Amino acid sequence: MALDDTKKIKNFKVVGTRPNRPDGIDKVTGRARFGADIVAPGMLTGRILRSPHAHARIVKIDTSKAEALPGVKAVVTRADFGDVPEHVADVMDNCLAGAKALYDGHAVAAIAANSVAVARKALKLIEVEYEVLPHVTDVDEAMKPGAPVLHEGRQQETVPEGLSGNVIARSEFGHGDIEAGLKQADRVVERTYRTGATHQGYIEPHACLATMSADGQGDLWVCTQGHYMVRNVCAAILGMEQGQLRVTASEIGGGFGGKTVVFLEPVALMLAKKSGRPVKMVMSRSEVLRATGPTASSSIDVRIGMKTDGRITAAFAELRYQGGAYPGSPVDMGSMSAFAPYDLENVKTVGWDVVSNRPKAAAYRAPGAPMAAFAVESAIDELAKGFGLDPLAVRLMNGAKEGTKASYGPTYPAIGLMATLEAAHTHPHWTAPLGENQGRGVACGFWFNFGGDTCVSLNVTPDGTVTVSEGNPDIGGSRASMTMMAAEELGIPYDQVRTVIADTGSLGQNEVTDGSRVTFAVGLATIEAARAAKREMCKRAAMIWGIDADAVEWEEGAARPAGPNAGKFPPMTLKEIAAIASNTGGPIAGHHEVNAEGAGVSFGTHMVDVEVDPDTGATKILRYTVFQDAGRAVHPAYVEGQFQGGAVQGIGWALNEEYIYGEDGILQNAGFLDYRIPVASDLPMIDTVILEIPNPGHPYGVRGVGETPIVPPLAAVANAVSAAAGVRMTRLPMSPPRVLAAIHEAARG
Amino acid sequence: MSRIHVTTTINGDETEFLCDAEATLLDVLRDELGLTGTKEGCGTGDCGACSVTVDGRLVCSCLMLGAEAEGREIATIEGMAAGEVLHPLQQKFIEMAALQCGICTPGILVAAKSLLERNMDPSEEEVRYWLAGNLCRCTGYDKIIRAVMETAADMRRAS
Secondary structure, eight states: OOOOTTSOGGGOSSTTSOOOOTTHHHHHHTOSOBTTSOOOTTOEEEEEEEOSSSSEEEEEEEOHHHHHSTTEEEEEOGGGGOOOOGGGHHHHHHHSOSSEEOSTTOEEEEEEESSHHHHHHHHHHOEEEEEEOOOOOOHHHHHSTTSOOSOSSOOOTTSOTTSOTTEEEEEEEEESOHHHHHHHOSEEEEEEEEEOOOBOOOSSOOEEEEEEOTTSOEEEEEOOSOHHHHHHHHHHHHTOOGGGEEEEEOBOSOOTTTTSSOSSHHHHHHHHHHHSSOEEEEOOHHHHHHHSOBOOEEEEEEEEEEOTTSOEEEEEEEEEEEOTTSSOOTHHHHHHHHTTTBOOSSEEEEEEEEOOSSOOOOOOSSTTHHHHHHHHHHHHHHHHHHTTOOHHHHHHHHBOOTTOBOTTSOBOOSOOHHHHHHHHHHSHHHHOOOOTTEEEEEEEEEEOOOOEEEEEEEEEOTTSOEEEEEOSOOSSSHHHHHHHHHHHHHTOOGGGEEEEEOOTTTSSOOOOSOTTOIIIIIHHHHHHHHHHHHHHHHHHHHHHHTSOGGGEEEETTEEEESSGGGOOOOOEEHHHHHHTGGGGTSOEEEEEEEEEOOOOOEEEEEEEEEEEOTTTOOEEEEEEEEEEEOSSOSSHHHHHHHHHHHHHHHHHHHHTOOOOBOTTSOBSOOSTTTSOOOOGGGOOOEEEEEEOOOOTTSTTOOOOOSSGGGSSHHHHHHHHHHHHHTSOOOBSSOOHHHHHHHHHHHHHO | OOOEEEEEEETTEEEEEEEOTTOBHHHIIIIISOOTTSOOSOSSSSSOTTEEEETTEEEEGGGSBGGGGTTOEEEOGGGTSBTTBOOHHHHHHHHTTOOSSOSSHHHHHHHHHHHHHHOSSOOHHHHHHHGGGSOOSSSOSHHHHHHHHHHHHHHHHHO
8 A cells, every 4th residue: 555645744643642552551550461360260270291302202101190180180192183284283293292302391291280289290190201312403513414303304305415304495595696796805704603592582471271162162362472373273273163263362471473373272272172171371481481482593604795995796695594393494584684784786695494403483573684684794894894994884885775676686665774874874872982892883684574464443433432453462552553543544532542452253364463564554454444434434424414425525533525516514523423323324434454565674773882891701781772764653652662672682682692502402591590681780771763764555654663673783782892892703692701702712813 | 288378468458368388479469369460470580570569578479488478568569559540650651651561560660669669869770770680571671761760750859
């Protein structure tokens, strides 16, 4: 849908303001109901038994002792599910292991009992006979011939012979001639970069409450980013018709991509089916870390050539991502995004999707992109500094703009990269003085942004207020944004609209809350639903006035005769039309269903100052500024919040966070004490600069903003640490021992 | 298994409950008393989502046994507003967008209130260190810190 140029930017009344969010009071008083906050009469407690081995054949599971324990109402293993359709086979296997346990923490059996104490005891009575197998958790090791192989027969034809069966797929993107381009360069940087696996780290563990009645109807309450996805996947796994399973999304305590897949839900439904009772399941934090989606760890080779004036002549990257125990690491999105901010004649990426004995990777905010940006933006920084060039000027020289053919194929329409770079270049932060052991880093980042299937239903109540029903869980203020866009379009006050998240029985298919799609796609559908309601209200006014519907227009919350020829009638407000709707044809509503296209790509530039303690290797973030294009900031406070939150997650990835596996393949840090996410005292304020380059694909110009902010910080922080420490850091996280070792190694020469 | 009878005060109301010996105060609040505003993020005292005060002292309710509540005064998020009137921190958190998903918000509000009861004029650094035990994954803390400091300034002006 095209940008609505009849709606001049300065005319917005609601969009661009900062109203209180409609769920605010519930969230500050403890009344909001999250996944684990609900009970049902007769409810049982469900628990999962998990593999203590990184890789093992499951020889036998004996559940008889557990079943005999008083209070145990159901025990479930993979055998209860039988064969499932191929498109959900890996999901099923990840929810409950089949022939093999593929990682430490992999679910192997589940029970439902009438108390937590009985549930705990019953888990210990399930006897699993394992044949322990050799394992591999490192991406480069997993690719080698002779590495322990997780799956036979999954390798795609794109993979050349001679590599381990763990290498699932190879992909290639780009254009031009890399070798010819490198020959034109005055200098070529060639380096290998590595990043650790990080977890989304949402504070709310996964939770759900399932019921199944004897006639095959199911209900599920769940914290998820997409209850329609949960419905579809669970129905496929359980052999149900989708319409028989109603899923209601709870309030969601963070997701960042990690709640775009199912873990507990099919198991809870099966336990409910077998026991005939509602079953509630809640993960512990250690279960979350051991068995839900972290992101991929990566190993990336980069070769970039540059002229002395800063022009990039060729850029190549080979990206190897292990995505855990099943195919589908985000390496393709990493490859496609790696050079997306640049206008390059010669560019190529090769991506390798690799499996290893780790939990299956789930999406994590711009999945695949941050590690690719870390590698590429580090190399560009090194080249720029090697020539004594301003790293922002180098990016301004090579940056993508409208008309640039992106490395991954498309030609860009209006984009905001240059605006973010220019804003960064003229910002006082860029020229602020630095002290001893301090360094400044910059980096750019890109995200595609998604659209997808979306339904919105907007209803006008008899008293003239408006309700909006949408199907995407509100993960950070989207109900406020939808309410604002509906109010804007209808010309009524914000507080006259209430937006609710409908269950799966109330709307058609809605894509998951992912890809930064909601403010764009659901917003677009909300605006269109409001326009449909306005057309209907104009029709009703026309009927009352006895003129053509075409002769009525909607302006400032009321139907009005369109021009002097239409006749002279006083405007009819939404309230007035609603009050007599019953007499003019019945209730008034508008709805819109769409596979939304035109999401509009997003770019950001981050700038950070750090201080590195040369005695300990510890890094302190001193100052941080985010510059990003939001297209149109609907609720600027929540746009800033996305910028700040993404930046800080990236800081954690850069400095602290990492899945640490022992030689035994067991996760060593499955808790918030040892898997350390940034805390308040680690950080300064995170400054933000919102650029608004309207997205031509949205009526108000909105672009998604949620994911791009995690893309630049890994590289920006690494460039700053490298400057402060005087040594190029190529491995994340840059924990104090690693930085110290690098400083010492550099000193030894 | 015999259960323990406990008499305590929660948000000003005398409250009795029975709990298993191993039940944490968090388990009791959420599962026995229906006070689900207090959240469990980790169960190991690392995230602060379960913050409550016990006799005025800020604690992680996942690290204290329910039986230890005997004779104590417990305050949870549910007791923070006076009926319909929000505590200034609650109001400021909404106005300044200091929450995104909201799961850490009850714990952070309880902790911040506890800070302001001790120190009406905290520096940014004092707020950051006081809240260092409360993890938030959404906001990057910026708007939380600002909301706490702004509330403190408002409360100083009002007093």
